[in-house]
Amino acid sequence: MLDGMTPEEKFQAIVDAEDKIEPTDWMPEAYRKTLIRQIAQHAHSEIIGMQPEGNWITRAPTLHRKAILMAKVQDEAGHGLYLYSAAETLGIKRDEMQELLHHGKHKYSSIFNYPTLTWADMGTIGWLVDGAAITNQVMLTRCSYGPYARGMVRICKEESFHQRQGYESLIKLCGGAPEQKAMAQDALNRWWWPSLMMFGPHDSDSSHTEQSMAWKIKRVSNDDLRQQFVDMTVPQADFLGLRIPDPELKWNDDRGHYDFGEVDWDEFWQVVKGDGPMNRERVANKKRAWDEGAWVREAATAYAAKQGKRSAA
Amino acid sequence: MTYDVPVAPGESGDLQETIETGAEPWPMWEVFVRARRGISHVHIGSLHAPDPETALQNARDVYTRRGEGVSVWVIPSEDIHAFEPEDAIDYVEANEKVYRHATTYEIPDEVGHM
Numbered sequence: 472m473l474d475g476m477t478p479e480e481k482f483q484a485i486v487d488a489e490d491k492i493e494p495t496d497w498m499p500e501a502y503r504k505t506l507i508r509q510i511a512q513h514a515h516s517e518i519i520g521m522q523p524e525g526n527w528i529t530r531a532p533t534l535h536r537k538a539i540l541m542a543k544v545q546d547e548a549g550h551g552l553y554l555y556s557a558a559e560t561l562g563i564k565r566d567e568m569q570e571l572l573h574h575g576k577h578k579y580s581s582i583f584n585y586p587t588l589t590w591a592d593m594g595t596i597g598w599l600v601d602g603a604a605i606t607n608q609v610m611l612t613r614c615s616y617g618p619y620a621r622g623m624v625r626i627c628k629e630e631s632f633h634q635r636q637g638y639e640s641l642i643k644l645c646g647g648a649p650e651q652k653a654m655a656q657d658a659l660n661r662w663w664w665p666s667l668m669m670f671g672p673h674d675s676d677s678s679h680t681e682q683s684m685a686w687k688i689k690r691v692s693n694d695d696l697r698q699q700f701v702d703m704t705v706p707q708a709d710f711l712g713l714r715i716p717d718p719e720l721k722w723n724d725d726r727g728h729y730d731f732g733e734v735d736w737d738e739f740w741q742v743v744k745g746d747g748p749m750n751r752e753r754v755a756n757k758k759r760a761w762d763e764g765a766w767v768r769e770a771a772t773a774y775a776a777k778q779g780k781r782s783a784a
Numbered sequence: 785m786t787y788d789v790p791v792a793p794g795e796s797g798d799l800q801e802t803i804e805t806g807a808e809p810w811p812m813w814e815v816f817v818r819a820r821r822g823i824s825h826v827h828i829g830s831l832h833a834p835d836p837e838t839a840l841q842n843a844r845d846v847y848t849r850r851g852e853g854v855s856v857w858v859i860p861s862e863d864i865h866a867f868e869p870e871d872a873i874d875y876v877e878a879n880e881k882v883y884r885h886a887t888t889y890e891i892p893d894e895v896g897h898m
Binding site for chain 1: 850
């Protein structure tokens, strides 16, 4: 049935039929670029996302929590690697993505530009930040680009651990001393709005949404995903006995959803443009790790070359 | 959460795709994992490594952190030769040979399961 179609029509027919596009298929240049932009940003988010949590590994309150946190941070590294591999199938080199990130040409999710001030931030990040990530990533398992969709399936399985361990650690904290519960409330107060910002600007202000929907890169709009997240999270906060810092938050019987207040979009754009509390430090740390690891990469390359010569001799 | 990159008002949404990089990157390897005894190795992803030994160690860390496999293969990506849907003329021929499929033969019900 694909006979006689232009490459563009054939491509869209595959997408419309809910089939997947694979790396060697013809694809519109803008589709390829949009995916590189999005997958690279996603990969960078996983990698930069190790820093706020790495901050607490040495200060975890018990060995058990420390082991969990290390496993989670290791997962984030793994997720970054799956995603860099997926981006590479579109023709960009991994080292290029690193350099573009270090030079501020590539971005990562703004949520990682906020500091992790207390232990309660670890539980709250798992609960809210990973919860928001899952909301989006479940949608992305149905994305039209095969390598990205497959990566998402693996990632979603592991994210479930991230969210559940975070929520469970908050249950413990909220059942503890009043000071511990206050610490959890403070973390929620700081992370709630940045978590809602993770879903991106309103649909009306989102420049890519329409085309990405037609290409089935994106399946649900920013505002719909944000609503889904709020509806899911409010009862979870109630269970913890914590108060979501939004005076306008209220169940709306007619809509069958929670109404909620407006995100501070000035703050959102400020952080996106590079002026969040931690932007400079995050990128500087990443670049330092890359630069200081250069000798390891070079030594491994030299060792491989030497072994190769030996086995050839 | 969204991963399409928000473009701030006044910012150019153009994507820079290439940039000067340093040393030649490590070669890429394809990773195949046998989930348990009795089934084949299945392609699970790819990674970069300087040599086979490091590739195997990285594959273990990246792809089998939760007991996903009992055996792992790594193969240099450049050694994989592929036949793509674009070369599909041979598929068409194969599809025309319906008589190759067991379901094209009608067997009376009285004969029972065959």
